[in-house]
Amino acid sequence: MSTEETASMLRRKQGAQGLHINAEKIRDLERGRRVRGWMWRSPETLGQVARMLAHVYRVPDRVVMDAWHRSRPEDPLPVLPGRRGGQPSEESMTAWHALNDRQRDYLTCIFQQDQEAEEEQRQNRYAGAEHRPATEWRRMTLAIYAPADVVGYTRIQSRLRESGVHDSGVGSSVAALERRGLIIAYRDRVYIDGLGDVPRTLVEMTRRGRAVARAALGVRREAEPPAPLLSSWLWKIVLRVARAGAHGVDGSLSGRGPHYLAVGQSPDGRTPSRGFIVLRHPDGVTHGPYLWFITDSGRRHITDHLSAYRALYPGIDTQGIEQIFA
Template identity: 35%
Template sequence: MSAAAEVWAGLNDRQRTYLRALYDVDQALEDEHRQRGARGTFDPAPARVWRRISFNGAYSPVVSRLRAAGVYDTGAGATLAALRERGLISSETTPGVLTDMVDVWMTRAGRAAVRAGTGVPAARTARPRWALSEWLWRQMAAVARAGEDGLLAEQLASTTHLYLDAGHGDRRGNRAYLRTEQRMVPVTYRHRMYGNDQTWTTSQPEYRYHLTDAGRAHYAEHLGAYRELYPDIDAPDLDVQAAGADLGPAR
């Protein structure tokens, strides 16, 4: 057994779940960095800058993975400390107004442990130039799974909108595969005042993501290839919703 495999074997299930979640995000960042370089927008910043993982920031992809696994709770700090003590990650904490913000970096030892323990290859299979990264394709598939209702904007991970939202189409490297629909939804408020319950209903905007015509065309044309490239992503067949349907005002 290799040293990296022994390290993995010495972790408990919770620690492995955290380390694998961090590894997946680390690899997505690496993939995006490589993709920008291929488009001629290479970032010369050191790896510590673009590999930084916001652990508990808004819409953190790590948090969403850990919540899905049922292990994001008050013991998160202790788990990170256990991984840090083993040299599998490094981290920094910045004091915040409501909570301290934690940034994490995978170490080489951490990546090696995940690869040895899970069999994930060190190098990803080369993908065609037309293909999205695994991270962006995962978001496209999530929108497709949402169907005609669309995916709530807050459920779209991290900075996906900068790369796929038609509203950012003038940004270099953006592919306008997603668009937002605004709906007004009713919201009921209840308040107790002077011993009486008061209830009133108003409305507030809700934003949902849908595939654009270009997004649907790309999705349908390359779905089979994406399923081979990223087999762990649940990418359904598109429904019969007509391309170009009136889904409301885009932004």
């Protein structure tokens, strides 16, 4: 994409009015030169431009913010515009009110199990467990059609029973939710010792189904930290490597943290990592084990955003971190 093409696409973006974007400004922006125009001195304006560039280049906000800070270290930190708060939509509430009590109970229990599975996957990721695609773990067993004294109750059935809903009407309730696009049902057979192959029903929440359940139950989607800040998990890793200083951290740093943080890595195979840590030999050493060290970008990130992290994660100890870079 040429600078002329980039400028043309940016000019069509909402919020580009008054910025007089042209190819020359894009070239100045990329090469670390001063961009002419009084509006370009505002951190809020720079944040708006960074957001628009992320849309044009089809990358996360953090990628543009990191590149911006590396190539334009003298600029004030861009302040990204806030995301719109997610309010329950009228469509979601209408879909909820169209359900009868039993169907609402089913949707509620399936949603609760979906959220529990999501939290389990999050904890497994933090612990460094092997990544499983969502297409696997979001597909949950609803019912195994065999005597309960042999196979017991599934987790969703247990939730339903606690709500006073028992097994009669499973097929009709599931079918009603599926017709409305709130869940997807899968039917197969599973082998049970002593019984052979028995029928089984699995269910998966659709995005619309989760939106309807969140709206009706008043469950807010867990907010991610604002770009370019890290999750608490990744922030702890960066702090650990920074505190190690010239000694470095064991190269077997566990989990998927390096995919998100390390030079030359990528969390998804498409977008680059943050580049805040690097695996190398210690200074002056040419052989032996590789260790993790903080990069210049990592140091700048800590220095620039330390107060924001302290407000965002008050339970994470950052005492004395300023002295490390003094």
